[in-house]
Amino acid sequence: MLSERHLEVVLAVVYEYIKTGEPIGSRTISKKFLKDRSAATIRNEMADLEEMEYLYQPHTSAGRIPTPKAYRIYVDAIMRRQRSFPADSDGWMRELRARRRDVEEALGYATRLLGKITNYIGVAALGPASETVLQRVEFVRMGNRTVLILLVLKGGLIHHRTVVLPCDMTQDNLDELSRRVSTVALGRQWKDVRGILQAYVEDALERYADSCRAAIAEMDLILTEQPFQFFTGGTRNVLGMPDFSDLGRLQAMMGLLEEDESIGQLVHGCSAEQGLCVTIGDENPVFQMRDCSIVMASATAGGRRAVVGLIGPVRMDYERSISVLEGILGTLSDNNESEEGGL
Amino acid sequence: MLSERHLEVVLAVVYEYIKTGEPIGSRTISKKFLKDRSAATIRNEMADLEEMEYLYQPHTSAGRIPTPKAYRIYVDAIMRRQRSFPADSDGWMRELRARRRDVEEALGYATRLLGKITNYIGVAALGPASETVLQRVEFVRMGNRTVLILLVLKGGLIHHRTVVLPCDMTQDNLDELSRRVSTVALGRQWKDVRGILQAYVEDALERYADSCRAAIAEMDLILTEQPFQFFTGGTRNVLGMPDFSDLGRLQAMMGLLEEDESIGQLVHGCSAEQGLCVTIGDENPVFQMRDCSIVMASATAGGRRAVVGLIGPVRMDYERSISVLEGILGTLSDNNESEEGGL
DNA sequence: CTTAGCACTCCACAACCGAGAGTGCTAAGA
DNA sequence: TCTTAGCACTCTCGGTTGTGGAGTGCTAAG
Numbered sequence: 001m002l003s004e005r006h007l008e009v010v011l012a013v014v015y016e017y018i019k020t021g022e023p024i025g026s027r028t029i030s031k032k033f034l035k036d037r038s039a040a041t042i043r044n045e046m047a048d049l050e051e052m053e054y055l056y057q058p059h060t061s062a063g064r065i066p067t068p069k070a071y072r073i074y075v076d077a078i079m080r081r082q083r084s085f086p087a088d089s090d091g092w093m094r095e096l097r098a099r100r101r102d103v104e105e106a107l108g109y110a111t112r113l114l115g116k117i118t119n120y121i122g123v124a125a126l127g128p129a130s131e132t133v134l135q136r137v138e139f140v141r142m143g144n145r146t147v148l149i150l151l152v153l154k155g156g157l158i159h160h161r162t163v164v165l166p167c168d169m170t171q172d173n174l175d176e177l178s179r180r181v182s183t184v185a186l187g188r189q190w191k192d193v194r195g196i197l198q199a200y201v202e203d204a205l206e207r208y209a210d211s212c213r214a215a216i217a218e219m220d221l222i223l224t225e226q227p228f229q230f231f232t233g234g235t236r237n238v239l240g241m242p243d244f245s246d247l248g249r250l251q252a253m254m255g256l257l258e259e260d261e262s263i264g265q266l267v268h269g270c271s272a273e274q275g276l277c278v279t280i281g282d283e284n285p286v287f288q289m290r291d292c293s294i295v296m297a298s299a300t301a302g303g304r305r306a307v308v309g310l311i312g313p314v315r316m317d318y319e320r321s322i323s324v325l326e327g328i329l330g331t332l333s334d335n336n337e338s339e340e341g342g343l
Numbered sequence: 344m345l346s347e348r349h350l351e352v353v354l355a356v357v358y359e360y361i362k363t364g365e366p367i368g369s370r371t372i373s374k375k376f377l378k379d380r381s382a383a384t385i386r387n388e389m390a391d392l393e394e395m396e397y398l399y400q401p402h403t404s405a406g407r408i409p410t411p412k413a414y415r416i417y418v419d420a421i422m423r424r425q426r427s428f429p430a431d432s433d434g435w436m437r438e439l440r441a442r443r444r445d446v447e448e449a450l451g452y453a454t455r456l457l458g459k460i461t462n463y464i465g466v467a468a469l470g471p472a473s474e475t476v477l478q479r480v481e482f483v484r485m486g487n488r489t490v491l492i493l494l495v496l497k498g499g500l501i502h503h504r505t506v507v508l509p510c511d512m513t514q515d516n517l518d519e520l521s522r523r524v525s526t527v528a529l530g531r532q533w534k535d536v537r538g539i540l541q542a543y544v545e546d547a548l549e550r551y552a553d554s555c556r557a558a559i560a561e562m563d564l565i566l567t568e569q570p571f572q573f574f575t576g577g578t579r580n581v582l583g584m585p586d587f588s589d590l591g592r593l594q595a596m597m598g599l600l601e602e603d604e605s606i607g608q609l610v611h612g613c614s615a616e617q618g619l620c621v622t623i624g625d626e627n628p629v630f631q632m633r634d635c636s637i638v639m640a641s642a643t644a645g646g647r648r649a650v651v652g653l654i655g656p657v658r659m660d661y662e663r664s665i666s667v668l669e670g671i672l673g674t675l676s677d678n679n680e681s682e683e684g685g686l
Numbered sequence: 687c688t689t690a691g692c693a694c695t696c697c698a699c700a701a702c703c704g705a706g707a708g709t710g711c712t713a714a715g716a
Numbered sequence: 717t718c719t720t721a722g723c724a725c726t727c728t729c730g731g732t733t734g735t736g737g738a739g740t741g742c743t744a745a746g
Contacts, residue, residue, distance in 0.1 A: 025739055038689050043740070061696045061739045101489075101505050112601065140479050142499050146444075150493065150501070156485050158493070160501050162444050235578060236597030239590060247582060254579030258455065368708055383720050386709070404708045404727045688746085695740075702733080709726075716719080 014074040023063030085327035103302035115234015120312035122233040127305035132190040139174035155303040165211040242313040299333035357417040366406030411624040428670035446645035458577015463655035465576040468610040470648035475533040482517035498646040508554040642676035
């Protein structure tokens with residue numbers, strides 16, 4: 001449906017428009033990209049493309065601007081090619097590698113890095129651990145009935161939460177509780193043991209059955225809800241973004257970045273499929289983002305599923321964005337094991 | 344140096360300018376605020392005030408705009424009065440109270456709340472615990488020489504960090520280590536014990552002296568560096584801020600919000616003095632903030648020193664900002680103990 | 687099918703103009 | 717001496733007009 005000739009024009013327009021931000025005229029294309037065709041010829045083709053909704057004119061006698069459909073074509077073309085990581089950010093990458101020990105910190109750093117390198121907004125989400133296996137359980141008495149629950153998961157993830165139990169327990173009681181829980185649950189999948197835990201614990205602590213039940217319920221909550229964790233970096237760069245049609249929209253979008261849920265939604269789409277995925281403008285599920293494009297990719301870091309991405313204007317430097325993201329992802333992810341024998 | 348008559352004019356101009364954002368003319372003042380003086384009289388006084396640098400005109404034949412000096416006078420006047428908390432935010436306050444158990448979460452929520460209520464930017468910093476007393480110490484073996492250090496401080500603060508020790512230790516070794524550390528350090532001020540810890544620990548674990556030393560050094564690092572923790576909320580509201588003279592400046596300012604250090608600097612000034620403090624425009628130590636005003640106050644929450652504040656444009660609704668902040672601070676701070684017998 | 691030529695359209699930018707707001711100054715009144 | 721009315725002056729803001737340039741669509745010739 002789209003001839004080779006037409007395709008060439010679309011790609012040229014998108015490429016040039018990304019670079020300049022100005023509407024592109026037929027003359028420019030003819031001179032810079034397709035020297036074997038005159039401006040008039042290009043003009044005819046452009047008219048066709050406009051009919052097909054790959055290009056549009058803001059007004060007669062202005063050049064053409066690519067539509068989302070055109071960006072799509074462009075991005076697909078890019079993805080087929082091989083890219084190389086921009087070399088200029090070697091020092092940063094070392095920094096990032098140094099932080100790999102702590103996944104959360106690494107992801108935070110990665111988003112800030114993405115922001116800095118690309119001038120767009122870096123986002124990341126850290127999914128639940130691939131296996132929910134307890135490595136350590138502690139209950140620490142903080143006040144009358146206030147107890148701190150401390151869970152160390154295999155892989156190094158730590159959860160803690162303060163809860164109020166229905167009845168008072170001494171630290172000795174709590175130690176007994178954690179001993180019992182440990183006996184049953186350590187080194188095993190949580191989902192396999194939580195059912196049988198209650199009975200075994202009450203065996204020794206029946207006087208505190210209520211509190212034990214509450215504690216175990218809370219543990220279950222912590223371990224099964226396992227929400228995504230989110231990171232953003234370079235938020236300031238929204239300001240450098242397109243003359244957003246409307247300031248209100250921009251504000252709405254920034255609002256999203258503060259609310260984890262909506263990022264979750266974004267991530268969700270991507271985390272399903274493996275590899276890199278680019279969402280352009282209104283392809284986006286979250287309507288506040290319809291003026292943005294998102295480049296996302298998932299990886300496994302520290303044994304957990306992670307999604308790292310970039311949010312930028314639709315008129316984004318996709319080529320660069322993608323290669324930067326790939327570079328960071330490579331440094332971050334587990335299969336790039338190197339140095340130190342840890343774990 | 345500033346007569347009563349002049350003062351009245353200054354206050355009126357600031358008040359009106361904050362409300363409208365437009366330069367204020369002599370006529371407006373005469374009609375709305377000082378009905379017993381004619382516009383011409385006010386005009387003369389305004390000319391005086393311009394000479395004294397309390398007001399200035401963007402151009403001849405425009406009204407007057409207050410200078411930072413005038414804002415200062417205005418804020419000082421407000422601070423002497425009593426304020427009442429805006430009633431419309433009762434539900435939110437309940438929400439906030441419900442989160443008081445976890446200081447970190449509460450502060451995070453408070454900043455978002457501040458952002459939402461005022462449409463400025465909420466910030467908060469959580470200082471080091473007032474007393475560094477260990478309540479629990481755990482070392483968990485994560486890999487060959489990788490060990491997770493878990494510290495629970497009195498008051499409920501949890502620190503954890505993963506480190507690589509110089510030599511391999513079994514979990515039993517590590518348990519012995521934590522037992523020994525506990526014996527010496529639990530319930531006592533860290534600064535009193537860290538000196539004697541090493542000797543006592545090596546007594547039993549001399550084979551691993553190196554690793555023990557490394558672990559204790561790391562603990563010391565965690566406990567003594569005790570960095571401030573920072574929170575921000577409502578960042579999106581920068582967009583609603585003044586037609587910032589320069590977009591670059593706005594961006595620079597947003598950049599600050601991502602870097603903890605500089606917020607630390609802001610906080611530092613305030614945390615010294617007790618109570619509420621307002622910094623207007625270029626009174627600010629951080630030069631990127633010279634277009635903003637900051638309202639900050641400190642309190643004690645969860646046994647830790649906390650500073651909560653608002654960043655807004657110089658033309659900020661100080662009265663409302665201050666009362667909102669006071670309200671939130673009241674709900675947050677420890678002396679407002681209520682409900683539940685905890686701790 | 688391609689291309690040169692040409693008339694046409696439309697925007698961006700500058701210049702211009704009038705209305706309105708607010709001032710400073712002056713002179714008269716208390 | 718202080719206050720006030722009156723008046724001429726200044727400057728911005730919004731709208732209008734005009735011009736130059738860029739880019740198009742169409743047509744006719746190669």
